[in-house]
Amino acid sequence: MHQPGQGPYQCEEPGCTAAPFPTQYLLNSHANVHSSNRPHYCPEPGCPRSKNGKGFKRKNEMIRHGLVHRSPGYVCPFCPDREHKYPRPDNLQRHVRVHHKDRNKDDPLLRDVLAQRADGPSRGRRRRL
Structure with missing residues (x-):
């Protein structure tokens, strides 16, 4: 059984020290930090982080980046x-x-x-x- 405040979904990446996640969704989102995958893009045209640019590994990073434009x-x-x-x-x-x-x-x-x-x-x- 997992400890209170922690979830049952553990990252299997060797050497990862992240605490277990409460949902599969959060574990999947976390998995992006271990890859070169950057599936989230800034919707602002011409931004270096937009579709043909660098993008973001995590959706919350893209949302926070939006403040740069607004x-x-x-x-x-x-x-x-x-x-x-x-x-x-x-x-x-x-x-x-x-x-x-x-x-x-x-x-x-x-x-x-x-x-x-x-x-x-x-x-x-x-x-x-």
């Missing part, structure tokens, strides 16, 4: 040239953590930039009412 761009409020623009808020937060160590993560300038929302469908998990 994001308003998160510009670092602390860089004097304002040339550091990131497609995702976590990218900007990492930049600030590394390059602006004297700045607090709760700085109002940073909070204002991070409050931007990309246009389009809602992002993240759905909330139950």
